[in-house]
Amino acid sequence: MKAFSTHAGLVMPLDRVNVDTDQMMPKQFCKLLTREGYGRFLFYDWRYLPGEKPNPEFILNWPRYHGASILLARANFGCGSSREHAPWGVLDYGFRVVIAPSFADIFYNNCFKNGILPITLPDEQVDDLFHRTEANVGYRLTADLPNQTVTDELGLRLTFEIGAFRKEVLLKGLDDIGMTLQHEAEITAFEKAHPIRAAMYEPVDVKLSQTAK
């Protein structure tokens, strides 16, 4: 996973509450077998008119937000489906940071698996950021993970909370599975101490059909 330390970039505001992962990545794109290439499908139904023509009304298509890499969002961002295709799309489009008053649990977790920094800030601060972004063309923020700050070029300096463990994982771009496998001996010991009896995972005298052909 890509490590994350600090990131400075153009901010794009998305002024909607409860943005769900179905909106971020509609189901027709969840049939691909890769983790890459989802950026062009991000917010597909909002972003395109029939024939994949960019919808000029959707903010992602506004010229002033081209090249944005920080997504400013509203409460409960990323609710709904667990599809990791949503954060894959966010990242592949070019966003490295998402700022919102709150995130849905699964999406929040998924961000950390993909080198995206989700920043939670109080409502009033997010409101203020929305005002600043809308009032200033080319508005940029710097997200500094080591110092846990968000700053702009106009003197704003906000601090954010993040769990120490999650911070370290992002800073170092740690491989989750590798970390867990360091506890291999404990996993094996757990399995020995808690044997799951075959009777509970092998079908009992009932013939199952796993395939008919």
Add this chain to the structure above:
Amino acid sequence: MYEKIWEAHLVHEAPGQPSLIYIDRHFIHEGTSPQAFAGLKAAGRKVRRPDLAFAVMDHSVPTKDRDLPILDKDAASQFEALTRNCRETGVRLFDMNSRNQGIVHIIGPELGITQPGQTIVCGDSHTSTHGAFGALAFGIGTSEVEHVLATQCLSQFRSKTMRIRVNGQRPRGVMAKDLILAIIGKIGVAGGVGHVFEYDGEGIRALSMEGRMTVCNMSIEGGARAGMIAPDEKTFAYMEGRPFVPRGRDFQAAVECWKAMVSDPGAKFDSTVEIDAAEIAPQVTWGTNPGMVTSVTGRVPDPGSFSDPDEQKATARALEYMALEPDTPIVDIPLDRVFIGSCTNSRIEDLRAAACIVKGKKVARTLKQALAVPGSRVVKAQAEKEGLDRVFLEAGFEWRDAGCSMCIGMNPDVLPSGERCASTSNRNFEGRQGKGGRTHLVSPIMAAAAAIAGHFVDIREWDVDGVE
């Protein structure tokens, strides 16, 4: 109960770090697993416990004739990938031709793979369904699917707990679906973020296992990752004799273990919500998330009636998408299609209830389609044995094969743009059932009655004596 299951599965814990918890059952489907298997392979890792993983094809499967070739190339490549991955790793697969195939959250309990006290995960947010058996069950992302395949563990922070107490008894015509929609309407779609729900109270105890699964299924729509209900005699009666459930003396021993995995009297929760089942009317969603819901006797709200500006905007936007005018009575909303199915409401009891409503009647001529899609092939076979397929077909419904169908529209069952559907599924998000499609979530009997009338009706005014 949450804490008991958590403690029983702790492999490693250290201050300030997520705990490593052992995963008892891992369900896999074609939609969120190919990248996980690919990642595993690329890293040269093996599936640690293929015996504890169960794969099934459900999201993208066609619900019409399975003998025909799969026309959707992307779906076909998903099926090929899942078949290959399971063959290479030894994971058991119920493919689309298996007579045990079905929606992952239907077949887990149906086969008895789902058991009380277990930790259960799946790359699907509706994994919360399995909590109806007193298991800790939650949805995970694809990276976590890979993690579980490699280690049979997950690294997780402990959640908060919320008790949702349902007092009193449901009036006639009010189903489990109405209960959970009313709960979500009360707490909001973010009300449970960071929490695991435990449902209890008289209104929950009175539910069948099918009804409890419907309630737990939609916990995620209230923001919670998991929802659970303590197992009781109904749970054990449902489980006994199912393929993966131990028999005889082993079963009795298992029941004793399961009985111990429930909340102690006086257990503490981080918060409690109470709701009175007796006061709940049949529910209908009017907006674009499951919290945008009202009673069938209600009206589409006016955005101006909300005090919060974000909510005003969201409501206005939802009404625009749904093409609804404020103050329209719910029963005046005309429909184009009706969908009875999904991991929320496609179990045998749901189909029996819906069939009871449509029996001897005809689908309204104004309707373009009415679909009845059993959640599994076992449900389908049972329904056919009871003659429910004939009831649906004679009324003008289409009777389909098992799968996620029009809940998600990843398969050929898609709601066309601009059309309005009464659906027994779980999400009314924009475009969920098909781009531009407009979804109203309801119970199976409300959907069945809407199919007959061509618009929503208050099911309590109909004869519902045969239901349940």
